[in-house]
Amino acid sequence: GAGVSQSPSNKVTEKGKDVELRCDPISGHTALYWYRQSLGQGLEFLIYFQGNSAPDKSGLPSDRFSAERTGGSVSTLTIQRTQQEDSAVYLCASSLGPSGRAGGGELFFGEGSRLTVL
Amino acid sequence: KQEVTQIPAALSVPEGENLVLNCSFTDSAIYNLQWFRQDPGKGLTSLLLIQSSQREQTSGRLNASLDKSSGRSTLYIAASQPGDSATYLCAVGDSGYALNFGKGTSLLVTP
Numbered sequence: 001g002a003g004v005s006q007s008p009s010n011k012v013t014e015k016g017k018d019v020e021l022r023c024d025p026i027s028g029h030t031a032l033y034w035y036r037q038s039l040g041q042g043l044e045f046l047i048y049f050q051g052n053s054a055p056d057k058s059g060l061p062s063d064r065f066s067a068e069r070t071g072g073s074v075s076t077l078t079i080q081r082t083q084q085e086d087s088a089v090y091l092c093a094s095s096l097g098p099s100g101r102a103g104g105g106e107l108f109f110g111e112g113s114r115l116t117v118l
Numbered sequence: 119k120q121e122v123t124q125i126p127a128a129l130s131v132p133e134g135e136n137l138v139l140n141c142s143f144t145d146s147a148i149y150n151l152q153w154f155r156q157d158p159g160k161g162l163t164s165l166l167l168i169q170s171s172q173r174e175q176t177s178g179r180l181n182a183s184l185d186k187s188s189g190r191s192t193l194y195i196a197a198s199q200p201g202d203s204a205t206y207l208c209a210v211g212d213s214g215y216a217l218n219f220g221k222g223t224s225l226l227v228t229p
Contacts, residue, residue, distance in 0.1 A: 004161075033216055042122075043207070043219040056215055091161055098215040099152075107152060107209075107217060109161035 002026075004110035006092050012116045013082055021077045021113045023092030031095045032069060033107070034077050038088040046090075049075060050098060082117045089114050120145045120212050124220035131198055132228050139193040139223045141208035146186045149211040153182050153193050156205045156222070165206075166193070198227045 005024040013019050025032050034046040045059040049069040060066070064083075069075040079086055089112040096105040121144040131137050141151070150169050154162040166175045166182040168191070174183040181194040191208055205224045209217035 006161075031215070035216075035219075042221040043209075045214075045216040045218075048215045050215065058214075059216070093162075099150075099211060099217055106164045106167050107154075107162075108164065109154075111161045 004092055004094055004108055006090075006110035006113050008113055009111060010114045010116075012118065014118050015084060016081055018078065018080045019082055019115060021079075021090050021092075021115070023075045023077070023110060025073065025075070025092070025094030026108055027073075029094035029096055029108070030072065031098050032075050033093045033095075033099070034067060034075070035091045035093065036088045037091055037112070043091065046077070048098075079115075082115075084117050087115055087117045120148075120210060120218045122208060122210055122218050122220035124206075124208060124223050126223060127221070128224040128226075130226040130228065133198060133200060135198050135227075136194070136196050137198055137225075139195070139206050139208075139225070141191040141193070141220055143189045143191075143210050143218075145212055146189050147212060148186060151182075151184055151191050151208060151210050152217065153180075153191075154207045154209065156207060158204075162207065195225075200227050200229050203227050 007022045030051045032049040035043045047067045048056040064080045067077045091112045093107045093109045099107040152167045153165045156162045168184045179196040184191045205222040207222040209219040
């Protein structure tokens with residue numbers, strides 16, 4: 001597609017339920033990132049995928065969070081047993097290569113998935 | 119751990135003014151620095167990317183400079199317009215693969 005696509009744009013769920021958030025990166029981008037943006041906070045890195053390499057999961061806040069990337073393209077972020085503190089906007093981004101490295105390319109973001117846990 | 123700070127947190131200026139947004143970072147060993155714009159309820163849009171070997175980048179009315187040794191970057195916006203109203207974020211790439219973001223400067227340009 002022309003840009004990074006995320007779905008759903010809004011999700012309201014009850015505490016304790018599982019949710020899945022989807023990201024479709026720009027075609028040809030090998031690097032894919034998930035960030036979380038809470039009200040009044042900066043962007044918090046969650047997880048990074050590069051091609052077929054093992055993902056960098058160092059930013060995941062707990063073992064309730066997991067993510068996968070199938071076929072080097074679409075990614076799904078899953079939050080199990082959601083808590084109220086999980087309420088935030090979850091942003092997906094992609095780039096041609098690792099954005100934070102030497103010669104790194106521009107990072108392109110989706111519109112985000114706003115999660116509200118009641 | 120890299121800390122990225124943006125000052126001021128909020129700024130209001132009348133239309134037509136030239137303005138400067140500041141970004142500072144604690145570890146000067148960076149690979150690159152990017153400036154983004156975020157409109158309310160939207161994702162981030164990349165404005166300018168400066169590699170560590172570069173001193174500045176320009177796009178239209180925007181100019182971003184980078185001084186690695188002092189751990190600073192500035193985003194200069196010339197002849198500001200109401201449409202420039204948004205939150206501006208800077209982010210640095212260093213030892214990891216992900217960018218480290220500041221909390222942003224919320225800019226309001228009044229007609």
